[in-house]
Amino acid sequence: MTVLSVSEVSKTYGATRALRGVSLDLAPGEVLGLIGANGAGKSTLIKVLSGATRASSGSVRLAGRPFEPSGPLDAQAAGVQTVHQNIDDGVVPGMTVAENLTLDGFGRGGSGWFVTRGRIRERARPVAADAGLLADLDAPVESLSPSGRQRVVIARALSRAPKVLILDEPTSTLSAAEADALLPRVRELAGDGVAVLYVSHRLSEIEALCDRVVVLRDGRARRTFTAPVDRHAVVAAMLGDLVPDTSTTGKAVDTSESVLTASGVTARPGGAPFDLRVRPGEILGVTGLVGSGKTELLEQFFGARPLLSGTLTLGGAPYRPKDPGAAIKAGVALVAEERAARAVVPGWSLRAHVSLPRLGAHTVAGVLSRRAERSSAEEVVRLLAVRTSGVEAAIETLSGGNQQKVVVGRWLTGSPRLLLLDEPFRGVDVGARADLGRVLRGRADGLAVLVASSDPEEVLELADRILVLHEGSLAGELRAADATAERLTGLMAGTPAREPS
Ligand SMILES: Nc1ncnc2c1ncn2[C@@H]1O[C@H](COP(=O)(O)OP(=O)(O)OP(=O)(O)O)[C@@H](O)[C@H]1O
Ligand SMILES: [Mg+2]
Structure with a gap:
């Protein structure tokens, strides 16, 4: 049986072919791992499935019917719940933890209702308890740490009894203990018949959790493995001949x-x-x-x-x-935690991010040398194999892992x-x-x-x-x-x- 069927889906961003004819099937009760190197196209596929973006070509079916969500709300209403890689795509700042946990379709159908703070807290409490979230429900959501915000987003998705649950690197901001607590919950949902699509760079998680694993490379689904997966074979399929x-x-x-x-x-x-x-x-x-x-x-x-x-x-x-x-x-140089919150400036180029911490080094008589900046940026791209259309690309067009490589790698050029x-x-x-x-x-x-x-x-x-x-x-x-x-x-x-x- 198949609940979600992806057929020949492609997606291009300008000259970048992020997905090239990806097909995969997901059965109810199955946990399907989706893995691939940074920039392989995992989040792009997830954005298509969650209604955040549209495929350039190809088709998706949900429970046997054509599935072309016009936006995230539409996908959610159809039973597809997604936790995105960028946590802050999932929280509404200015609202409390309780409000974020109970966000009902982002404001839909709420008009005319007078919903009290107490009522919201009452509804949020079991959602928090079920996910083992101990946060103060009345605190503003932005006062939580990244792992706290991540857990709010996950708790909300788990509470919604989806048909399909999509988790894009849900544990990358969690501690090992928090991640260990999440995995059994995901298995439990699968036990109840939810189909789960799970992305992670932590191979031990993939091994512990997934029934099957699809490996994406350069926008193509290269291989499918069935549990128990052989880690070396998976890494080889991911990286081609670039096995570390x-x-x-x-x-x-x-x-x-x-x-x-x-x-x-x-x-x-x-x-x-x-x-x-x-x-x-x-x-x-x-x-x-x-x-x-x-x-x-x-x-x-x-x-x-x-x-x-x-x-x-x-x-x-x-x-x-x-x-x-x-x-x-x-x-002495420090690369701090929390990439998204502190280190990445949307709209700025990769080049600007490389010179950001060391503006002085590229300054000649007070004028920033663009050429020096460029060559440092190109060095980072080369050293860490950053996947980008070029050093002038805006940082947000890079995949999450490639943004992190830039943030770490820029210190290596000094x-x-x-x-x-x-x-x-x-x-x-x-x-x-x-x-x-x-x-x-x-x-x-x-x-x-x-x-x-x-x-x-x-x-x-x-x-x-x-x-x-x-x-x-x-x-x-x-x-x-x-x-x-x-x-x-x-x-x-x-x-x-x-x-x-
Ligand atoms: N908005 C965008 N504009 C231009 N290119 C983009 C955009 N979003 C993604 N890309 C490109 O699409 C490709 C796939 O990116 P994607 O985010 O899907 O990778 P990923 O497999 O999720 O990687 P990671 O493991 O780093 O999260 C990359 O080359 C990326 O630079
Ligand atoms: Mg990604």
């Missing part, structure tokens, strides 16, 4: 000198002081649950918040940045001594994650990198050495070669597995 080489991970580093040393530092108030150092050419991973103090630690090293305790040295000299400007001057990366992989595909690792490692200038991520698998992919934080204190330090995801997860949760003796 991770053989350089965990290489030995020169242990004699340090770029950064920290003595007696504290991740967050209440945590126990600890020491750390990052050596030239080394990638040090810091992992821990949300709230374990990863971001706070990085922000202290960047001068974005005062040092809670202890002392730092950079390149052997005392280092105590009074603000981020001082840190940048000293050769010459920082210490690069601090906070959750750099949100929405970045497995091939690009490996590219980034190779670029960071291949530098001859001894760049030291500190990378924070709440996903133990990502840390394992990139880091040479890994620190695990638990509630603001150091729970363990491991060489990547000796670590496993299970061991890291145990340390993160404060329940380390017994060391083999």
Whole structure:
């Protein structure tokens, strides 16, 4: 049986052929994974199915009938609920959490009704409870963190008893624990007969959740796998012959000198002081649950918040940045969390985004050198294989993962001594994650990198050495070669597995 049938769907944006004749079927009760490299066309397909955009050609059938939604409301009314990759497409700012949870068809049919705050809260409560959302229902939705907003959007979609539920990277802003809570809910809905289309760059999620997996590459559906899927075959289908080489991970580093040393530092108030150092050419991973103090630690090293305790040295000299400007001057760069909210300026070109943090470097007698800007931007595109029509393209025409590559990659064209990366992989595909690792490692200038991520698998992919934080204190330090995801997860949760003796 088929509930949703996609037939030969194509979509072009100017000269970009985002989808080229994609066909797939979705059965009731099935979880179909949709995976592909950044820019492969996943979100474009989802925008067609959700009524956010129209296909250039091809057709879709829903429950046997032609399905050509005139807009998102139309698709929702027909039973297709979508959680978009860009969370802020799903929340209405200026409204409370409760209002966002109960938004009824975005204002349809509400006229003439006097709906009290109390009534809305009453309706929102079970929706929140069902999704395990503990947020203050009367808070403005924009006061929530990205993961909080994401959970509001997901909770609303789950509550609507759709025929087809579409989730575009629902977990990319969630912590590992929040993601772990979502997956059983999705399975449960499928158990009730909902057809689910699920996009993720986290292959372990795809393996745990999906009955079948369709791999998109360059706008085409290349292969379909049936569970249990073979991860290597899936990655090969995704990336073609560009399968990443991770053989350089965990290489030995020169242990004699340090770029950064920290003595007696504290991740967050209440945590126990600890020491750390990052050596030239080394990638040090810091992992821990949300709230374990990863971001706070990085922000202290960047001068974005005062040092809670202890002392730092950079390149052997005392280092105590009074603000981020001082840190940048000293050769320290931070790529902050929350791509969409803080780092991307809609309407600005890719080129402008590359020069944004370092306007000074491209200024000659106060005039920005367009040529220098262009060549930096082209370097980022080349280093990280950013998929774009060119460096003058507006940032919002790039796929989500490619926007993230620009935000991270722009720091690589300068010459920082210490690069601090906070959750750099949100929405970045497995091939690009490996590219980034190779670029960071291949530098001859001894760049030291500190990378924070709440996903133990990502840390394992990139880091040479890994620190695990638990509630603001150091729970363990491991060489990547000796670590496993299970061991890291145990340390993160404060329940380390017994060391083999
Ligand atoms: N509004 C737009 N204008 C021009 N090109 C666009 C637009 N939206 C998407 N594209 C292009 O279409 C292609 C597919 O993008 P899409 O967002 O579907 O990729 P994706 O598979 O979802 O990638 P990611 O994993 O990074 O989210 C990309 O080359 C992208 O640059
Ligand atoms: Mg996408």
